[in-house]
Amino acid sequence: MRKHLVLRVVSKLLMPFILLFALYVQFHGDFGPGGGFQAGVIFGSTFILYALVYGVETARRVARDWVLRLFMITGVLIYIGVGYVALFLGGPFLDYNTLSAHDPVHGQHLGILLVELGVGITVAATMVTIFFAFASRGRG
Amino acid sequence: MSGATAIILTLAIPLIGAALIALCGRWPNLREGVTLVTAVLLFLTVISLVPEVAGGGRPSAKLIEMLPGIPLAFEVEPLGMLFGLVASGLWIVNSIYSIGYMRGNDEANQTRFYVCFALALASTMGIAFAGNMMTLFVFYEALTLSTYPLVTHKGDEAAKQGGRTYLGILLSTSIGLLLLAILWTWQVAGTLDFRPGGILTGKMSDTALAILLFLYVYGVGKAALMPIHRWLPAAMVAPTPVSALLHAVAVVKAGVFTVLKVVVYIFGIDLLRDTGQSEWLMYVAAASLIIASLVAMTKDNLKARLAYSTVSQLGYIVLGAALADSWGIVGGAMHIAMHAMGKITLFFCAGAIYTAAHLTEISDMRGLGRRMPFTFGAFLIGALSIIGLPPFGGLWSKWYLALGALEAHQIALVAVLMISSLLNIAYLLPIPLRAFFAKSAESVSAQAAPQQGIKEAPLPCLIAIGVTALGCLALFFYPTPILQLLEPLVAR
Amino acid sequence: MDIPADIPGLYNYWIVVVLMMVGFYVVISRTNLVKKIVGLNIFQTSVFILYISMGKVKGGTAPILVDHPVTYSNPLPHVLILTAIVVGVATTALGAALIVRIKEAYGTVEEDEIQAMEPDE
């Protein structure tokens, strides 16, 4: 990979923008096309790109296995956790209306935001994990 | 003790006994003591039921509602009372005999043997006192399963094969035919209770009745009606006390008992007589009875000959049921007791011969009577009782069966009974006679040469043989209690 | 119903059926496990298209909240199929992972060769 200078530089330049775009898709999902799934995949693709260009081992030093695992679990827990919070606040499971004390619409916004965040984190971590799992097989 | 408690006790005593026997496995004397005590207690409990039943009472008990409308329930009526008495009484004798036999032959796994024996007896009590067909079926299957380890006791290839036949035939007939018959009955009658006069009157066409009877009679594989008798000779691989259990105490008796019970309380005698749908069964039973006798004559193995003799004798009882008249039923029921007493004597003798001289083939037993006079004397008594000669109990049951045949205007069947008795003479009597009067065969002298003179089986065996032989005699002089017990069956 | 008119009018369903059969055929006929998984993927994709094209409303726009009412396509099938796609990805990933391990255990991904290696049953 040492030789492909153009590739290395361009991809290095692109990465922050991809990440930024992922965040845009993530947080603009309430108002336009987007959401956690898409954002997660885009976010994850940065790491995959990095691994493709700089090698899987280097990428694994950036995104450690335990970190990925932690993010995977955290994402799911955020999602389900929101449901439980609604439950504890007296509504049915996943009832976002309960999340805000004064305005149900705020509750809806907050709930969707959190749930999509959870989904995004999990999807990103999972995509990267799956890629690593296959790519590092038979090499190390 | 109330009737219900006594009934529950008849089930509980052998079960508790089995548990205790299993616990005492390490101390043979204690274990066998427990067996005997259990047997005696059981017999006493069964006896305690007699006065009430003889007085026309029908003690009953209900355990649990197994299926809606079909509880596990018990009710003691004369037939069951008789069967319960025979089984529990002979268990005492059989236990005494077992102790001698099992020790004399150094059998392995004796604890398992006694445990399964007690379980088999518990199942038998369940069959005898069952208050409906479902309860009877439950214990019928329990009896099959609890006797399987006994049949395969030796654990060798022959035992495995015998056990396979035993279980295969008994389970497949009961699940394939008997269960179907029971379900059909339930479907048609809406009840499975045993009721005097039956539960099927006016509910089925005549043809359907005949088919249902077929399902019942052949579903009860334990009744060993030809051609599903194969399991009985196959089970001969078991130790002799087990054979006695199968032939005299419990298993085949449970079979014919079930047939009688079905005929009397499910179909109802009147129904069968009026529709005439049991006629085919008379001929089948008659054929079974004659053919089995003929086969018995060809067998040289003593236990095999006795096994076919049993098949033939069971034919009598089924015939009694098929006659579907009062004398037939009485004769059939009596024959349960009479044959049990006679056949158990014969088997005990066969076991004693095996224990003392290690002989199984009849042709090797020539002259053996001089060494085992007591055993062969008892054998003669048992044989005469089976044949139906006075002064032994077997006379009475055959007498009533013949009366039944006459009442049904079946002269041919009377002839069959007579011919069969002649055949009985032909295959049973030569055994003791040759043992007493023929010259010893070479093989015997070769084995027995070192010690001529009397050498009998162990004492417990002899005691048991003596008791049952005397029993044959006693039954000739005192058949009245049995008749009185059975009277309500036919008084209607 | 006039059959000839159905063919162009319901062309999305024809695509679905063709894709489905292609995928199904690949799953059945190929002995290479990787190709089987690819076939399975095509098979699943046909369902995605079925759902998505089902939600299309003629002249409708993307189902996004705007101030004035417009005709918009039914969003529900899209949402559903998003889930189904995730499930499909998971299935493919798992299948591929299994194939990697099969390759490690047997040294081949050809079904007939694997079967030849297992003597009985």
Add this chain to the structure above:
Amino acid sequence: MIAHNLPALQVVLPLIAAPLCLLLRGSNWPWAFATLVSWAAFAISVALLSQVLDSGTISYAMGGWAPPWGIEYRVDTVNAFVLLIVSAIGAVVLPYARVSVGHEIPAERHPAFFTALLLSLTGLLGVTITGDAFNLFVFLEISSLSSYVLIALGRDRRALTASLQYLIMGTIGATFIVIGIGLLYMVTGTLNMADLAARIPAAVDSRTLLAAFAFLTVGTTLKLALFPLHSWLPNAYAYAPSVVTGFLAATATKVSVYILLRFFFSVLGTEYTFERLTLEQLLIPLAAVAVLVCSTVAIYQNDVKRMLAYSSVAQIGYIILGIGFVSTTGLTAAIVHLFNHAVMKGGLFLALGCVMLRVGSVRLDAFAGLGRRMPLTMFAFVLGGLSLIGVPLTVGFISKWYLVQAALEQGAWILAIVILVGSLLAVIYIWRVVEVAYLRPPPADAAPVSEAPLSMLIPTWILIGASIYFGIDTSLTVGIARRAAETLLGVTP
């Protein structure tokens, strides 16, 4: 608050527990946690069932979106009973898992194993409880995906191919189901099952509905391994880890049967399914063939686990036969057999797990002399086997009783005989094992074998004990099954 949210908790409790389980370290913590969760799920299902029996159907709106717009969780007698079966098996199997899994699966995979098991439990419970057709598909895939993982964890390398085969077949089945659901949506514009049921009568002439029906039929029968579509099952069960076999054999196909019941009776309705399209004419012959052929095939197996797997296919035949009668008695038989078969087959597979632990193999030869060396395990096996045969005082008998009765009610003598012949075939395959275990001496060079540990024996005996107890006192199981059957048929009791 808790009582009110039970339907949601039933599913989301194991759901949240699954990722948490991944976080736990140490050899016993994941197991202990998963066990606790399974017990809680069991308690919830008991509470749900008693609520349903007392006060009728419970409807729970996920996220406060009222049905038919939101996802509804709907609990009636039928699925409350299935929930109970699934969670009860889970609660019994998990305590058993500690030793068995410790023996069969490397320690570093334990958190992943228990996570997958919890996810599988979540999926199965979710399929059962949900009132939304698409949600059903999602949960179905959750449970399927996790069970592919679980099966692939088996020690034998054939577990991998078995798992892949199951994956392919299972995905095709699930995809068929989702196509069917999509077509139903096309016809009715709703995914809520109760709503679907209300709208379908208006569309009975539609060809789309016919196509939906066909896809659902093939999809569900594939998932529940009805006779010609059963080829994935024997391998998958035979090579999976013992715990997994016990759990899946007792639950997975049962839940698939539930899907069939739910779609064909509640959603499409008996009138459409059976009177208009006469599905029973397809189901009954296939089920009868399944009983006869698969029981016969089971006789020829030398791997006992595989033998029982084939027997499972035959038992599914019984269940489908009961459904095919489309009568209260038939459905009662089918539903009660769901429970009965789960209990006895679960017990049998757990007993095999004990043998696997101590002997290291479940091939027939490995059983030689085990009757003496592992008396409790083998006696459990014998009792379970007797139940499979249908000996009275066991649950198997109760199922057969109702099945044959349902057959006789319709005058279907041939089917009654098929059912009984199936029992006789069961005698043969069970007795092959019994003979080897009790009558064949162990090989001279056999390593000494001791009885399985109590932590495995107790769960085994709980299931075997249940298969005896519910064979004697049937008021609970048959009572619920009858009510469930009446619910499905729309008969007001």
